[in-house]
Amino acid sequence: METVRPPLWITDEAGAPLLRGMHCSGCGADLFPPQEYGCIRCGAYGDRLRERDLPAVGTVLSFAEVHVHQSHPVPFTLAEIELDAGPIVRAALAPGSRPRIGQRARGLIVADEGDARLEFALAGEAQS
Ligand SMILES: [Zn+2]
Structure with missing residues (x-):
């Protein structure tokens, strides 16, 4: 079975690449790549992690x-x-x-x- 992964980058309106990362509301860290295990700095997970393009x-x-x-x-x-x-x-x-x-x-x-x-x-x- 093939695993389908979302793209790791997109482009902004000007064509510049943005990395599809996450932001932790627990400690303010930006994270990349996106994952579901939790923040690598503070351990917050679930709703405390939001998508953020870096x-x-x-x-x-x-x-x-x-x-x-x-x-x-x-x-x-x-x-x-x-x-x-x-x-x-x-x-x-x-x-x-x-x-x-x-x-x-x-x-x-x-x-x-x-x-x-x-x-x-x-x-x-x-x-x-
Ligand atoms: Zn955190």
Whole structure:
């Protein structure tokens, strides 16, 4: 049986990506990805967690170049990005990115064989 999952991101009116996260009314934390287990900071669950779309904008915490992958063309760079809203996400960087720790990054929607995917582009670098 195939599991159907809701999309993890949408776009705003200007076409900028938003991550489909949650907000905890117990402690004020923004969370990503959405899940039903409860707030990772305070443990609140149920009605205390509400959907909240989080801007895909943040700061590079770490990165690694991937040389072996079963479906994505290699090499590519995977980064941990701390969103300005708080959660830390792992995402592919735009091809040719040369990241530095602490560099600003912004989500970017990329056409991918009739579909679309989200990757992050670094501040100060040309976008693909
Ligand atoms: Zn909380």
